[in-house]
Amino acid sequence: xxxxxxxxxxxxxxxxxxxxxxxxxxxxxxxxxxxxxxxxxxxxxxxxxxxxxxxxxxxxxxxxxxxxxxxxxxxxxxxxxxxxxxxxxxxxxxxxxxxxxxxxxxxxxxxxxxxxxxxxxxxxxxxxxxxxxxxxxxxxxxxxxxxxxxxxxxxxxxxxxxxxxxxxxxxxxxxxxxxxxxxxxxxxxxxxxxxxxxxxxxxxxxxxxxxxxxxxxxxxxxxxxxxxxxxxxxxxxxxxxxxxxxxxxxxxxxxxxxxxxxxxxxxxxxxxxxxxxxxxxxxxxxxxxxxxxxxxxxxxxxxxxxxxxxxxxxxxxxxxxxxxxxxxx
Amino acid sequence: xxxxxxxxxxxxxxxxxxxxxxxxxxxxxxxxxxxxxxxxxxxxxxxxxxxxxxxxxxxxxxxxxxxxxxxxxxxxxxxxxxxxxxxxxxxxxxxxxxxxxxxxxxxxxxxxxxxxxxxxxxxxxxxxxxxxxxxxxxxxxxxxxxxxxxxxxxxxxxxxxxxxxxxxxxxxxxxxxxxxxxxxxxxxxxxxxxxxxxxxxxxxxxxxxxxxxxxxxxxxxxxxxxxxxxxxxxxxxxxxxxxxxxxxxxxxxxxxxxxxxxxxxxxxxxxxxxxxxxxxxxxxxxxxxxxxxxxxxxxxxxxxxxxxxxxxxxxxxxxxxxxxxxxxxxxxxxxxxxxxxxxxxxxxxxxxxxxxxxxxxxxxxxxxxxxxxxxxxxxxxxxxxxxxxxxxxxxxxxxxxxxxxxxxxxxxxxxxxxxxxxxxxxxxxxxxxxxxxxxxxxxxxxxxxxxxxxxxxxxxxxxxxxxxxxxxx
Numbered sequence: 001x002x003x004x005x006x007x008x009x010x011x012x013x014x015x016x017x018x019x020x021x022x023x024x025x026x027x028x029x030x031x032x033x034x035x036x037x038x039x040x041x042x043x044x045x046x047x048x049x050x051x052x053x054x055x056x057x058x059x060x061x062x063x064x065x066x067x068x069x070x071x072x073x074x075x076x077x078x079x080x081x082x083x084x085x086x087x088x089x090x091x092x093x094x095x096x097x098x099x100x101x102x103x104x105x106x107x108x109x110x111x112x113x114x115x116x117x118x119x120x121x122x123x124x125x126x127x128x129x130x131x132x133x134x135x136x137x138x139x140x141x142x143x144x145x146x147x148x149x150x151x152x153x154x155x156x157x158x159x160x161x162x163x164x165x166x167x168x169x170x171x172x173x174x175x176x177x178x179x180x181x182x183x184x185x186x187x188x189x190x191x192x193x194x195x196x197x198x199x200x201x202x203x204x205x206x207x208x209x210x211x212x213x214x215x216x217x218x219x220x221x222x223x224x225x226x227x228x229x230x231x232x233x234x235x236x237x238x239x240x241x242x243x244x245x246x247x248x249x250x251x252x253x254x255x256x257x258x259x260x261x262x263x264x265x266x267x268x269x270x271x272x273x274x275x276x277x278x279x280x281x282x283x284x285x286x287x288x289x290x291x292x293x294x295x296x297x298x299x300x301x302x303x304x305x306x307x308x309x310x311x312x313x314x315x316x317x318x319x320x321x322x323x324x325x326x327x328x329x
Numbered sequence: 330x331x332x333x334x335x336x337x338x339x340x341x342x343x344x345x346x347x348x349x350x351x352x353x354x355x356x357x358x359x360x361x362x363x364x365x366x367x368x369x370x371x372x373x374x375x376x377x378x379x380x381x382x383x384x385x386x387x388x389x390x391x392x393x394x395x396x397x398x399x400x401x402x403x404x405x406x407x408x409x410x411x412x413x414x415x416x417x418x419x420x421x422x423x424x425x426x427x428x429x430x431x432x433x434x435x436x437x438x439x440x441x442x443x444x445x446x447x448x449x450x451x452x453x454x455x456x457x458x459x460x461x462x463x464x465x466x467x468x469x470x471x472x473x474x475x476x477x478x479x480x481x482x483x484x485x486x487x488x489x490x491x492x493x494x495x496x497x498x499x500x501x502x503x504x505x506x507x508x509x510x511x512x513x514x515x516x517x518x519x520x521x522x523x524x525x526x527x528x529x530x531x532x533x534x535x536x537x538x539x540x541x542x543x544x545x546x547x548x549x550x551x552x553x554x555x556x557x558x559x560x561x562x563x564x565x566x567x568x569x570x571x572x573x574x575x576x577x578x579x580x581x582x583x584x585x586x587x588x589x590x591x592x593x594x595x596x597x598x599x600x601x602x603x604x605x606x607x608x609x610x611x612x613x614x615x616x617x618x619x620x621x622x623x624x625x626x627x628x629x630x631x632x633x634x635x636x637x638x639x640x641x642x643x644x645x646x647x648x649x650x651x652x653x654x655x656x657x658x659x660x661x662x663x664x665x666x667x668x669x670x671x672x673x674x675x676x677x678x679x680x681x682x683x684x685x686x687x688x689x690x691x692x693x694x695x696x697x698x699x700x701x702x703x704x705x706x707x708x709x710x711x712x713x714x715x716x717x718x719x720x721x722x723x724x725x726x727x728x729x730x731x732x733x734x735x736x737x738x739x740x741x742x743x744x745x746x747x748x749x750x751x752x753x754x755x756x757x758x759x760x761x762x763x764x765x766x767x768x769x770x771x772x773x774x775x776x777x778x779x780x781x782x783x784x785x786x787x788x789x790x791x792x793x794x795x796x797x798x799x800x801x802x
Contacts, residue, residue: 042436042439042440044441140622158613163614266559267559273768293459
């Protein structure tokens with residue numbers, strides 16, 4: 001490589017690298033550093049305290065509950081979203097009636113694509129306003145008013161939805177760790193699925209369209225049903241896309257911050273009674289509603305822990321779903 | 330603490346990232362700024378001579394940077410004060426800034442060691458006083474209290490203030506925050522509706538119970554609360570604890586005494602809320618509704634009482650029907666042996682102002698506050714904001730609004746004023762009361778469960794040596 005060319009490449013790269021270093025890497029480093037101090041976020045005087053913040057983190061009841069909630073979201077949200085997105089994508093692309101020649105989606109598939117993708121273009125603030133109306137806990141709420149008209153819900157005892165801390169199954173205690181699914185968390189997962197399916201539908205749709213039609217036609221000629229086509233042809237060919245989707249959704253599930261803060265009761269969200277607290281929302285309330293003088297450092301320790309958990313998850317996920325042999329077409 | 334509830338919809342990822350960025354990123358250039366500042370003069374080099382008329386020694390033509398909260402009180406009173414200061418100190422250019430998010434905007438300036446000279450440290454995003462005092466970053470305002478007042482050099486500033494201002498602004502035994510507005514809290518109701526229906530305002534629990542049943546027959550809920558913003562219901566229960574147990578009971582709570590939450594007063598107050606919930610007197614589903622929805626329910630005649638501060642009328646002005654006449658009632662007797670008399674009302678100074686030590690012109694900052702406590706400025710505040718300032722007699726003879734007159738009347742007649750400190754001092758304890766009181770009012774819990782949950786949190790706070798303890802008296 002000639003010197004001139006290196007300079008040319010360097011010229012293009014220096015700006016993004018500096019930006020990345022200053023605005024991404026440096027704050028990461030700072031957070032990691034603060035997490036082993038007693039930094040208050042206000043005073044430039046602080047001292048090194050070792051890993052005490054991390055030790056306390058794993059004896060903090062609320063953090064463990066929040067971690068449990070993240071685990072619930074992580075088990076439910078990606079699976080349901082991917083299954084729904086796959087099903088819809090299949091129906092829209094190859095699920096059309098088999099009475100005519102060729103492979104096509106169901107009638108009106110482009111309209112459906114638009115409808116499913118629509119939530120993706122809404123900002124989270126608008127999503128929060130809409131769904132708060134839907135879940136509103138009196139006769140002004142969409143679901144409640146409907147159920148009241150049908151006589152299924154007593155007017156004086158509306159369903160609380162986002163203000164309901166009861167778990168949908170009895171909480172399971174494993175040591176300090178609680179595994180539960182409060183109604184409010186389930187509501188949030190439903191909203192997240194509603195918001196997420198569209199994006200993955202488009203992702204899977206694009207992937208399906210890149211699969212040559214003759215593979216599907218061959219399957220149809222061999223007498224495969226739609227279900228067989230899906231499991232024997234489509235799914236194996238989409239393996240990589242599903243794997244990527246899983247990682248994205250997993251990261252979103254370990255975050256889940258915006259929905260919790262935007263929709264749930266209590267200062268900074270997470271209510272009622274920490275029933276919808278997730279790691280990220282608890283981190284932010286520690287950083288900005290400090291209980292102790294070193295709460296900011298404690299929040300930094302939480303941030304680092306979330307980052308480590310997320311990296312571990314992504315690494316494990318990619319390893320498990322790594323495709324053994326890539327099919328070229 | 331002044332109150333605008335944390336509104337979930339306003340907090341989105343963007344504001345949060347901005348906050349994080351403000352804290353994390355701006356820290357880098359801040360180091361150099363800090364070093365520069367420290368090498369100059371940490372205390373901001375005052376050049377004027379200290380005299381009776383100039384007790385802090387404000388220098389000639391020293392610029393002043395003031396930051397006001399841009400919220401319910403508006404911008405006009407700040408502009409008035411700034412103009413007055415510039416008139417008194419000719420040539421001292423005052424930089425007037427407004428912010429809706431004090432914490433986000435000014436935390437980096439504290440960290441960087443270049444804070445403004447006067448900061449209106451108001452909610453919903455308040456800079457927590459504890460950590461800032463810990464770092465020695467706020468000026469002890471005792472000198473301001475002992476300075477001659479703006480209008481009469483023979484009277485100290487301290488003596489022009491209503492009771493409770495010094496206590497409310499005190500942390501670690503010194504006053505660091507000057508709370509400027511005086512809010513009156515209580516149960517608000519629509520007087521017009523009461524007249525129409527022939528209801529009377531209850532003075533004790535039996536009267537309230539009778540009223541609640543009568544209202545229920547007409548399809549009106551006797552009570553509602555600002556569900557998803559638990560700050561409100563935590564005030565109701567703490568007020569009631571004071572009502573039943575008196576100051577003595579609250580002091581035990583404020584001072585984290587063992588079993589403070591197991592007292593009978595706490596039990597009675599919690600039982601009353603549980604009773605309201607179990608008898609269906611509370612608006613259905615209130616625990617999942619926000620403050621405007623529940624407050625509107627009272628304006629629309631769907632509920633009789635809601636606890637709120639004297640800003641209620643201003644907050645609901647846009648949707649307040651002309652026929653509604655808001656009035657406030659003090660807490661009714663909750664048992665036959667309440668330690669405080671009927672009419673005892675909750676009032677507290679709020680809307681804090683601080684002067685940072687590392688400001689360039691802290692003398693000017695204190696002088697500015699001294700001027701704000703002058704008669705003319707205080708009166709103008711009352712006129713412009715329809716709220717009371719903490720200066721004695723500031724609004725005498727002013728007719729501002731019927732709701733404020735009602736509140737002032739109730740406050741003037743009060744044999745005793747309710748206030749407490751634990752909520753501002755101990756965030757985890759306040760959080761525990763938030764959650765447990767909301768559960769009570771939602772009918773999901775019992776008095777015993779409330780007491781146990783909050784006592785547990787209080788014990789943890791008492792044990793935690795990373796939480797700086799305060800002493801109430």
